[in-house]
Amino acid sequence: MLNALRGARRIAVLTGAGISAESGIPTFRDAQTGLWAKYRPEELATPEAFERNPRLVWEWYEWRRALVCGAHPNPGHVALARMQDCVAEFTLATQNVDGLHARAGSRSVVELHGNILRSKCFAEGTLFESWPPSESVPPRCPDCGAWLRPDVVWFGEMLPQGALESAAGAADRCDVYFSIGTSALVQPAAQLPIAALDAGATVIEINRDPTPLTSLASFSLRGAAGDILPRLLEAAWPAPG
Numbered sequence: 244m245l246n247a248l249r250g251a252r253r254i255a256v257l258t259g260a261g262i263s264a265e266s267g268i269p270t271f272r273d274a275q276t277g278l279w280a281k282y283r284p285e286e287l288a289t290p291e292a293f294e295r296n297p298r299l300v301w302e303w304y305e306w307r308r309a310l311v312c313g314a315h316p317n318p319g320h321v322a323l324a325r326m327q328d329c330v331a332e333f334t335l336a337t338q339n340v341d342g343l344h345a346r347a348g349s350r351s352v353v354e355l356h357g358n359i360l361r362s363k364c365f366a367e368g369t370l371f372e373s374w375p376p377s378e379s380v381p382p383r384c385p386d387c388g389a390w391l392r393p394d395v396v397w398f399g400e401m402l403p404q405g406a407l408e409s410a411a412g413a414a415d416r417c418d419v420y421f422s423i424g425t426s427a428l429v430q431p432a433a434q435l436p437i438a439a440l441d442a443g444a445t446v447i448e449i450n451r452d453p454t455p456l457t458s459l460a461s462f463s464l465r466g467a468a469g470d471i472l473p474r475l476l477e478a479a480w481p482a483p484g
Contacts, residue, residue, distance in 0.1 A: 244462045247419055247445040248479035253332040255417035256323060257435050261424020261450060262468045263339045266314040288397045297390050301381035304393045308359055316347035319468030322476045324348035329480045334413035338425060338432055340395045353409050355402050355432055361394035370394060414439040420446045423468050427454035
């Protein structure tokens with residue numbers, strides 16, 4: 244495994260909820276708390292739910308945004324940010340919507356499921372990094388007056404085509420592929436490490452629990468990304484001095 248890392252010119256990575264859970268962000272599979280304990284995420288994370296009750300969905304995402312804003316990148320995020328400088332080509336695709344990879348220093352992160360800290364117009368899809376304070380809940384689009392919604396991929400929606408193409412292209416041409424903290428169940432992202440395997444890459448899975456990828460991966464490491472990734476980084480590319 245270390246020889247594959249040291250010899251790699253192109254590394255591609257897919258991260259899922261597990262790496263963010265190490266920063267204290269609940270996964271979709273975790274039980275919700277407080278006011279939201281009576282809801283299932285699947286009941287709120289759909290366009291239909293937003294059309295039925297936009298205020299309820301927006302306030303749920305405001306609660307989730309607060310959790311994200313209170314979290315910090317962990318050593319796994321930081322190790323991946325450092326790894327990008329160790330090879331000629333490095334592509335990090337994530338199913339997470341929290342922006343922690345960028346905050347850790349990763350560049351040009353491919354956000355397969357969007358970003359919870361952005362919003363977009365429900366009618367026209369215009370993206371907004373920020374929006375003016377408003378008494379309206381949800382706020383209204385400054386351009387057309389439609390509701391703003393979180394810029395995340397909801398159940399029943401397609402992944403952004405450009406993001407998926409970028410992640411798939413990296414999987415097809417990489418020498419080493421990491422699957423980190425993802426259940427390997429959610430399609431189409433679950434197909435990415437399989438595509439890397441088919442293209443001849445060394446596939447390294449890092450996860451606390453076995454997944455459908457475990458028996459197929461070149462190497463499967465059980466444990467927390469925040470523990471494993473810094474040790475792999477130091478073993479493959481020791482810091483000078």
